[in-house]
Amino acid sequence: MSDFVNNFWSNYIAAGTVLSILGCMLLLWLTARKRVPSDADNTTGHVWDEDLREANNPLPMWWIGLFVLTIFFAVGYLVVFPGLGSFSGQANWSTRSEYEEDVAKATKALAPVYASYASMPMEDIAREPKAMAIGERLFMNNCSQCHGSDARGSKGFPNLTDKDWLHGGAPEKIVETITKGRVGVMPPMAVAVGSQDDVKNLANYVLSLSGAPHDSVRAGLGKSKFTVCAACHGIGGVGNQAVGAPNLSDKIWLHGYGEAAIMQMVNAGKHNEMPAQEGRLTEAQIKLLASYVWGFSNPATGP
Structure with missing residues (x-):
């Protein structure tokens, strides 16, 4: 596991990238310098299938141009974007920052939806079909991997549909469990x-x-x-x-x-x-998710 917590592989890939670009530049330079002697008919003397002869024509300029542009593009990309070890690039772009930006936009767009449930008791939220539809999506994305899509759990993962709660099944306790996590x-x-x-x-x-x-x-x-x-x-x-x-x-x-x-x-x-969901889910999301989970063991008012 030590290979995945140090800079070896990152530096290895960065070195390979730089050497590959330098190798392409060297190959282009050597190809441009080499002159293959040709016969009077402008062929190299190589013959295949008795009558197929290799002509000694230079590479098309458009092909060479594209090759050179590809090298410049690769160098420019590695300057602007991360691709060389720990170097973050001039644009300071990362998949994490893009993800966090998308999450922030989605949170802002959905804020009015969650705000309508902010003052409602969780028992009442569990009676709201629209709120429970949101809660179901939150559960499927964040909880079903361990507790199952039907919330009945499996060996080592609690069943959320009964009334057997290790830390209490009151709505507030469920919020506490989701927010802070539990260690047993x-x-x-x-x-x-x-x-x-x-x-x-x-x-x-x-x-x-x-x-x-x-x-x-x-x-x-x-x-x-x-x-x-x-x-x-x-x-x-x-x-x-x-x-x-x-x-x-x-x-x-x-x-x-x-x-x-x-x-x-x-x-x-x-x-x-x-694991604690605090930081991954907003307070409003946790409230709706907890209401949805509470409804499993209180089917008269739940989803």
Whole structure:
């Protein structure tokens, strides 16, 4: 990966570009200097297929002119636009600046549309078909890659259509999640639990909390081991939205179901992250997007 965080490849391409232009200039100069002796009939003496002879005519001036213009164009382009390593060019143009300019124009053009929803409660926005059409586009462009086009998520990516929220499902909490992002960390707990047999007992106790199939004997033995988990997940495993600890007493499993999956979680821990959208989306866009997401788990008023 170090090749992609230093200037080697940038300088390599810049050097190749300069050498290519110099090579073209050298080739043109050598071609202009070389004089091929010709016979009396102005041929080079080379014959193909018994009667095809190569004439010794100079290159057309229009062709040479285009060749020279191409070289000058290449040099001029590299002076004006970025193309030589870290040199930004006299025009100081970049794809990033063009993108940011386009985003600024679009934001300005759409400002009146978003302004009409600025003072509306998010629950009311979720009832507005036009607002939800905008929210759907925002969701498809920014959220569906992880949560799915139907917002039902997948392993490791929360389902947004149920009422199982790690950090709370109120509109304001959804805005907070989208704006600042979330980092979920469960440390490896195997050492605190004990042996692998203890971990297995604990896994069965966790399964018993939701009424899932489990070994009742092992679950009884694992109950005392749950004290190391209760600090985050609470007594009875009901979860804690203040720290994003999931509810273990329902039948919703974000990272996999069953004894083996729970043991893996206890042994290895888990680090999950949702990137912050602050800076990518405006405050008004986040409000409409949050209203759209809130509507998934509140279908009576949602999209």
